[in-house]
Amino acid sequence: MASSSQIKWDCPECLSTMEARHIYCDNCKSMLVWTCVSSGKSGLYSNYHRHLKRCDYCTPELEQERQQLKEEKQISKVQDLQILYDGRQHL
Ligand SMILES: [Zn+2]
Numbered sequence: 001m002a003s004s005s006q007i008k009w010d011c012p013e014c015l016s017t018m019e020a021r022h023i024y025c026d027n028c029k030s031m032l033v034w035t036c037v038s039s040g041k042s043g044l045y046s047n048y049h050r051h052l053k054r055c056d057y058c059t060p061e062l063e064q065e066r067q068q069l070k071e072e073k074q075i076s077k078v079q080d081l082q083i084l085y086d087g088r089q090h091l
């Protein structure tokens with residue numbers, strides 16, 4: 001179903017595919033590489049959590065949070081500009 005995991009786990013050394021999420025390959029103990037099928041991105045296990053936080057496909061439930069973060073960043077940018085502008089006015 002569409003709700004099942006869209007992540008594939010492959011070993012870059014012996015090219016075996018793991019069924020479940022592992023850090024290391026069962027056969028050769030190399031760090032596994034994930035592939036996010038929906039977004040087409042891939043990387044080492046060590047980057048996996050970073051991807052999860054950013055990927056709309058892996059964590060759709062975080063999308064609202066991401067939007068909010070973006071808005072907050074934009075607001076703080078506007079405030080920075082405002083401060084710059086005010087500073088100039090006083091000179
Ligand atoms: Zn392997």
Ligand SMILES: [Zn+2]
Pocket residue numbers: 036039051052055056057058
């Ligand atoms: Zn993803």
